[in-house]
Amino acid sequence: MLRVAIVGCGKIADAHAHQIRRISDCDIVAVCDTEPLMARQLAERFGISRCFTDLGELLSETRPDVVHLTTPPESHYKLAVMCLERGSHVYVEKPFTLNYPDAKRLLALADEKGLKVTAGHDAQFGHVARRMRALVKSGYLGGVPVHMESSYCYELGDSGYVRALLTDKQHWVRRLPGRLLHNIISHGIAKVAEFLQTDSPHVIAHGFVSPFLKARGETEIIDELRVIISEENGTTAYFTFSSQMRPALHQLRVYGPTNGLIVDQDQETLIRLPGAKGKSYVEKFVPSLNFAGQYLSNLDMNVRSFLRRDFHMSAGMHYLIESFYRSITEGSPVPIPYREILLTAKLMDDIFRQLDVQQHHDKGSSL
C-alpha cells in the first residue's frame, strides 16, 4: 500500500485527492498547507486523518512514499528537494519548476537518491493523447515529424481568478518569470517537446498583451503568444497561446513524411490525415466521407468509454498518477521521460527570456 501525502490544499489538490482515491493500493495519509484551515478542509472532506502546516513535520511523522506538490510554482523546487532528501517520490504539479536549471538539479537529485519524479503534464495522458501516441508508435506518420502545430488557449472570461490577477499586483502569478503564460503553457509545450529530437531547438517567440487586457489597463501580462521552434534535423513546430481566439483550441497537429494527425483534447477526437491524395474529383468527395467516418468512430469510442465509467474529465491525471505509482511499485519507466520534462522547461525559459527582452525594448521605445 503506497502512502501518499498532498502538499498545498487549493483547487488542484481536490482533483488530485479525487483521482488518488480511485486508485487501488494507495492511501492518502496526510495533507499539508501553510494555512491550517485549508489543510483541515481537505482532510475533512476526504476523510484524511493527519493535517500539517509544516512539510518537515509531515515527512518526519508520516513518512509518505509519494508526495504530491500542489502548491504555487515558486515553492515547487524547494519543497521537492525536501521530499527527495527525506526519501519520498514526488509528483510536482505544472509548471515543474520556475526554470530549466532547477528542473535539471531536481531530476539529478532524484536519480542520485534512487527516487522518482513526475511533472503534472496530465493533458498528455487523456484518452485521445494515448490513442495518438499508440498510432505514432505504430509508424503511422511514416517517420520523424516534419512539422507540428500546438494550440493551447485559455479563455480569460470573467472568472474570479482573472479578476484577482488583474487587480492584485501582488498576485503570485505575476511573480512567475512568464507570469500567466508560465502557469498555463507547459501543457501545450510538452506536446511539442515529446516529438522533438534534439535538446537545444531554436526558438523564436513573439508575445503581446491582448487588446482585451489593454482595455482593462493591463500592461504586463502577456496573453497572446506565437512561437516558432526549429531543429537542425528539419523538424519544426508552431506553438500558439491565445486568450482571445475562438474556438479556444487545445489541439495538436502532427505532420509526418507520410501522414498527419489532429488531436483535439476538448472534443477527445483523433483524426488521421492521410498523406496520399485521390485523383481528380475523388479528392473532392472521398476524404469528406473518410472524415465523417472517423468522427463517427470517435463518437462511438467516447460513448463506449463513458458507458464503461472511464471518461472522466480528469482521465489524464488519473492515468498519469496511476502510471507514476506503478513505476514506483513495479520499477517500470516513469510515465514522462525526464528528457521531456527538461526540454519543456528549456523551451519555456527561451520563450520567457525573449518576451522579457521584447517587453524591455517596447518600454524603452515608448519612453
Add this chain to the structure above:
Amino acid sequence: MAESELTESVMTQEGNLIGQNEPVLVTGATGFIGYKVVETLLERGFRRIRCFARPTSSMSKLEQLIARYGQDAEIDLIQGNLLRREDCLDAVKDIAVIYHLAAGAGEKSFPDAFMNSVVTTRNLLDAVLQQGGLRRFVNVSSFTVYTNDRKPSGALLDESCSVESDPRRITDPYCYAKVKQDELVMEYGKKHRIPYVIVRPGSVFGPGKTQITGRVGIDTFGVFLHLGGSNHLPFTYVDNCADAIVLAGLRQGVDGESFNIVDDDLPTSREFLNLYKSNVRRFRSFYVPHAVSYLFCLLWEKYSVWSHGQLPPVFSLRRWRAEIKPTGYSNAKLKSRLGWAPKVPMDEGLHRFFDGCREMRRDA
C-alpha cells in the same frame, strides 16, 4: 416631525446596542445585499460607516451614496482583501458592529469557496480579537446550511431545524463554505466571547438581479423545467432583507441567536413563474412533478457515486430537500425578537423586481 415619529426615533436610538455615531463596518459592501445594508444604516441615521470591498468591485454605487449622504455622514471606502490579515486589521479598527456579508458566492470549487468565506472570516475574527471592543459580529449566512431532512413534506423550516453536520454529504461548495463559516463564528463566540448573531436570508430578490432562483426551476438546453410547483418560495426583498440584517446588529439581548429572513405573503413557485412570464418575458416551461425530480436527483446521485464522479453530483437528494421539497417558512422569530417588519410588501417587491428585469433586458 410629528410627535409620534419623534418618539419612535428616540426609542429606536435608545433601544439600540450602539449609538448612531459609533463606527460600523460592512464587508461585501458593494454586493447586492451589502450595498442595501449600507443604505439602510444611513437611512437609520448611522453616521460613521466603513465599507469594505474587493479591489475588483465597482465602487460607483457607494460613491453615489456618498454624494447623497456625504455631508451628514462619514463613509469610508476601503478596498482590500480579507485574506490579508493587515487589511482585516485596518478594516476593524475602532469598529463597534461588523456586518459581515463578504463571501465566496459563485465559486465552483470547494477550496475557493472555503478560502473566500471561511479563511476570510477567521482573519476578520482574529483582527477583532486583536483590536477588542467589538459589540457584535453579524454573520450573514444562508438557508443552504439547513439539511431540511427528516421532516414531513410541507413542515416548517425555522431556526430550530438541523444544520448540515456531515461535510461528506455536501456537494455544493457554497453550502460547505457557509456551514463551516457558521461553525467558525460560533466557535469564536464560545471560545473568545465575541458577541455574534447569525442571519440566514432565504432567496433574496430585487432590482439588479435577473436570474430565476433554482427553487423555481432550471433553464437547461433552452427548456425551462419548472420544479417548484405549488411550493412557497422563501423570498425576501432586498430592502427588507437588509433591514433585518441591520436590526440583527442593533437589537440588544440577541447574542448567539440565529434568524431566518423571509418576507410575508410568500408566493408559490407557480404564481411567481406566471407573474415573471407576464411581466418580463414569455418562454415555454414544463412542470416536473416532485416525485419525478426526486427520482431524477436520486438516480443522478447514485450514478455519480457509482461512476466515481464521471458526472459530478450537481443533482443530489440533499439539493432536492433544500430546494424542491415542499417546505413552510417562518419569520416569527425575526418579528418577535428583532421587531422587524417588511417595509416593502411582496406585491410591490415583485413589481420592482420585474421592472428591474425588463430594464436590464433592454440594456442588454
